Amino acid sequence: MKALLLSAEKTLELTDVPEPELxxxxxxxxxxxxxxxGSDVHGYDGSTGRRIPPLVMGHEAAGVVERVxxxxxxxxxxxxxxxxxxxxxxxxxxxRSGRVNLCDNRQVLGVSCGEYRRHGAFAxxxxxxxxxxxxxxxxxxxxxxxxxxxxxxxxxxxELAPPQPGQTAVVVGAGMIGLLIVQALRAEGxxxxxxxxxxxxxxxxxxxxxxxxxxxAKTADAAAAVRELTGGAGADLALxxxxxxxxxxxxxxxxxxxxxxxxxxxxxxxxxxxLQSVVTREIRVQGSCAxxxxxxxxxxxxxxxxxxVAPLISAVSPLERGPEWFDRLYRREPGLMKVVLTP
Numbered sequence: 261m262k263a264l265l266l267s268a269e270k271t272l273e274l275t276d277v278p279e280p281e282l283x284x285x286x287x288x289x290x291x292x293x294x295x296x297x298g299s300d301v302h303g304y305d306g307s308t309g310r311r312i313p314p315l316v317m318g319h320e321a322a323g324v325v326e327r328v329x330x331x332x333x334x335x336x337x338x339x340x341x342x343x344x345x346x347x348x349x350x351x352x353x354x355x356r357s358g359r360v361n362l363c364d365n366r367q368v369l370g371v372s373c374g375e376y377r378r379h380g381a382f383a384x385x386x387x388x389x390x391x392x393x394x395x396x397x398x399x400x401x402x403x404x405x406x407x408x409x410x411x412x413x414x415x416x417x418x419e420l421a422p423p424q425p426g427q428t429a430v431v432v433g434a435g436m437i438g439l440l441i442v443q444a445l446r447a448e449g450x451x452x453x454x455x456x457x458x459x460x461x462x463x464x465x466x467x468x469x470x471x472x473x474x475x476x477a478k479t480a481d482a483a484a485a486v487r488e489l490t491g492g493a494g495a496d497l498a499l500x501x502x503x504x505x506x507x508x509x510x511x512x513x514x515x516x517x518x519x520x521x522x523x524x525x526x527x528x529x530x531x532x533x534x535l536q537s538v539v540t541r542e543i544r545v546q547g548s549c550a551x552x553x554x555x556x557x558x559x560x561x562x563x564x565x566x567x568x569v570a571p572l573i574s575a576v577s578p579l580e581r582g583p584e585w586f587d588r589l590y591r592r593e594p595g596l597m598k599v600v601l602t603p
Contacts, residue, residue: 262603263383264582267317270590271305277316280379280387284331287390289341291603293576294381294401295320295410298436301589302527318601319345319369321381322396322405333391342405342559344392344412345369346550347378361416361550365459384603392434394555397563404574405564406600407569411558412551413524414440415477419554420546421497423450428490430454430514431471433501433525434462436572437600439469441499441524445468446470447566454495456482456510461595483513495519499548503527509534512543520544533535537584572598579603 263277282288297320304310311317322342328335335341348355348363355363369388370380394404414437423429429450431441434457445453446469446486455466455474463474473489475482486495496515500508503525511521512534523545538545551558561567575599577585585599 261384262579263316263379264318264579264601266311266313266317268313270304271313272304272586274580274582277379277383279385282327282387283389284329285389285391286329286387287325287332287335287341287393288327289321289343289381289388290325291321291381291383291386291388292323293321293406293600293602294318296405296582296585296589296599296601297410301586304586304588310371310373310376312448314379315372315377316369316379317370317382318380318382318386318408319371320409321386322402322408323381323386327386328407329390329588335390340396340398340402341393341402342396342555343388343394343469344551344555345409347389347392350391350416355506361552382579382601382603394559396559400559400563403573403600403602404569406559406564407572407598408555409551410436410598411440411444411567411569412554413437413548414444415554415558415561416551417499417522417524417548418444418448420548421499421522421544423448423497426451426548427496428452428454428494430456430486430498430511431466431501431582432456432498432507432511432514434459434466434474437524438499438501439465439572440567440569441501442466442471443469443567444561445499452489452512454489456488456514460545461481468571469568477510482510484507486514490516494591498522499524501525503531505520505531514545518543519566520546522546522548524548527547540548569598575598576600576602
């Protein structure tokens, strides 16, 4: 089969690779669409240590079931499906308690980190355990389905600290996940959502998606602006979707005493935390990793229009143009958000 192979650092080539083997509990899927995730872009130069060549990357995908393993029930050839990026074991304590994102034996499709190599969906076919599959409505576009994984990350983050009626939430970072968090908050009934970023175009998108206020941290004192909006107290909740010292500090500065700050961004492995502010104001700091069963809700929100991903798709392109799009994303070409490849 044809696949986009990471053969060396920053080197992608469309080539022939063996078709995935089909385990008894797995399904072979003909890939219809696969999104390029920011983690793929960050990893393909070798800097993260989680995309060690040779590897077929890609974990934000959807397609049509081609074959099913002998132990698979409830899934048939021809079914339109998407699948979780997390391959969880289903047997450890975390899996049995429903926290599959924390699985002791967790693997991720399209990742090679030394401990394992699991080829992903930048290919004609991908194999995935049936337990991580979710069926799609017939009218659901595959290009949109390639963003369900990202939507589930946003929905999971919001469900870790759901807003209450009348509350104000701040979203720091209006990239892909941040813009989806804005929509998830509004879908959850949050009355006032404030978006903070350093890019005016992304802030315009945030307002289009339901943010009631938007502040550019380069030109405004965002924390002061949020306090002014909230009678001097600060927001009830902040979700940080970047992962840098400056943005985490901004999230902490924007909230009131006793508030919750959910950390979703993971750009830097280490940051400086404003510890005194967190401790003396009794701020709850909550990490958010991937998703844990939010795919059905995400599909429902997208199908109903409560979460709209269409404006986030910058391009839908054939798999053979993957190297070009990776290069453009890696160079941070202005205006690019999500690129979906179609094998």
